[in-house]
Amino acid sequence: MKRVYNFSAGPSMLPEPVLRRAAAEMLDYEGSGQSVMEMSHRSKVYESIIFGCEEQLRRVMGIPDNYKVLFLQGGASSQFAMVPLNLLNGSGRADYVITGQFAKKAWQEASRFGQCNVVASSADKLFTYIPTLDPATFDKDADYFHICANNTIYGSRWVDFPETGNVPLVADMSSCILSEPVDVSKFGLIYAGAQKNMAPAGLTVVIIREDLLGHTRDTAPTMFNYKTMVENQSMYNTPPCYPIYICKLVLDWLESLGGLEKMAEINNKKAAVLYDFIDSSRLFHNNVEKRVRSIMNVTFVTGNEEIDKKFVKEAAAAGFVNIKGHRSVGGMRASIYNAMPAEGIDALVAFMKKFEAENA
Numbered sequence: 070m071k072r073v074y075n076f077s078a079g080p081s082m083l084p085e086p087v088l089r090r091a092a093a094e095m096l097d098y099e100g101s102g103q104s105v106m107e108m109s110h111r112s113k114v115y116e117s118i119i120f121g122c123e124e125q126l127r128r129v130m131g132i133p134d135n136y137k138v139l140f141l142q143g144g145a146s147s148q149f150a151m152v153p154l155n156l157l158n159g160s161g162r163a164d165y166v167i168t169g170q171f172a173k174k175a176w177q178e179a180s181r182f183g184q185c186n187v188v189a190s191s192a193d194k195l196f197t198y199i200p201t202l203d204p205a206t207f208d209k210d211a212d213y214f215h216i217c218a219n220n221t222i223y224g225s226r227w228v229d230f231p232e233t234g235n236v237p238l239v240a241d242m243s244s245c246i247l248s249e250p251v252d253v254s255k256f257g258l259i260y261a262g263a264q265k266n267m268a269p270a271g272l273t274v275v276i277i278r279e280d281l282l283g284h285t286r287d288t289a290p291t292m293f294n295y296k297t298m299v300e301n302q303s304m305y306n307t308p309p310c311y312p313i314y315i316c317k318l319v320l321d322w323l324e325s326l327g328g329l330e331k332m333a334e335i336n337n338k339k340a341a342v343l344y345d346f347i348d349s350s351r352l353f354h355n356n357v358e359k360r361v362r363s364i365m366n367v368t369f370v371t372g373n374e375e376i377d378k379k380f381v382k383e384a385a386a387a388g389f390v391n392i393k394g395h396r397s398v399g400g401m402r403a404s405i406y407n408a409m410p411a412e413g414i415d416a417l418v419a420f421m422k423k424f425e426a427e428n429a
């Protein structure tokens with residue numbers, strides 16, 4: 070069996086110990102005589118998985134007691150609508166910062182439900198930086214303030230989150246959740262599609278401060294009401310059972326490594342190895358402002374589309390797959406989420422060096 074180094078932006082790699090354990094438990098989960106895929110979500114055995122997963126996520130992320138944790142379907146993209154349907158009902162206004170394509174999509178979708186102001190944008194320089202904010206431009210009566218914490222496509226991230234005072238800060242953390250410690254109490258709501266750092270596709274995690282519940286508009290679909298989901302412990306209908314189980318195994322793995330502090334240390338080291346090489350390279354360049362470079366998605370170009378294409382092709386043949394940049398930016402992108410081992414980065418850098426020697 071030969072496994073590749075998969076640099077996909079999502080769905081992406083899962084830790085090998087997680088896959089092995091899932092395989093071992095596949096046919097008979099803890100003596101239940103069935104796989105987790107087959108069991109009733111109302112069974113005692115499944116309850117121990119979903120409630121256990123929540124308890125572990127709370128412990129790993131240090132989620133305060135006045136926050137609810139939801140396991141939903143629909144992806145982060147559904148949250149682009151679910152957030153305004155539930156929160157955009159006071160002044161009917163919200164502030165958005167546009168730092169990439171997902172931030173823009175979130176803003177566009179929310180704009181269908183109320184007045185969503187663009188406080189700042191980095192579109193002028195192809196999202197290669199995070200704009201400096203002037204708090205005087207914030208709407209003090211906004212129902213919330215939305216950011217995308219890590220810009221998956223462009224490879225930038227917020228290093229210091231905005232101070233929004235009494236206005237709840239809402240963050241799309243799809244591509245950085247569980248990559249480093251985060252002070253949850255700074256946020257009103259955090260959401261993440263799980264397929265980057267938590268689990269297979271199909272699960273969306275929402276962490277919401279309790280006082281933000283109960284403001285949902287009447288016309289919101291029942292399935293899109295956070296309160297419905299809170300009252301039913303994410304089991305108003307069938308939850309994404311198997312991804313929740315894998316999420317629990319991923320959290321076991323994270324805890325065995327030493328939790329988020331340790332994860333951040335590993336991730337920072339991994340990213341530094343790649344960025345240091347790119348910065349010293351005669352062939353490859355990264356265009357993101359150094360201070361805000363993502364430690365999860367590393368973008369790079371050679372400046373020549375033909376050579377970029379050649380690199381992607383030769384990399385795939387050498388076992389480094391899905392390293393092509395997003396279709397909107399071109400070039401290359403190495404997504405190096407938690408599950409990408411340090412050896413994967415070392416091997417990639419060695420391959421890049423060889424390619425540079427042959428092509429620069």
Ligand SMILES: *Cc1c(COP(=O)(O)O)cnc(C)c1O
Binds near residue numbers: 146243
């Ligand atoms: C992947 C991604 C999304 C889209 O997630 P889906 O679950 O496919 O809807 C949204 N935001 C960010 C930051 C992402 O990385």
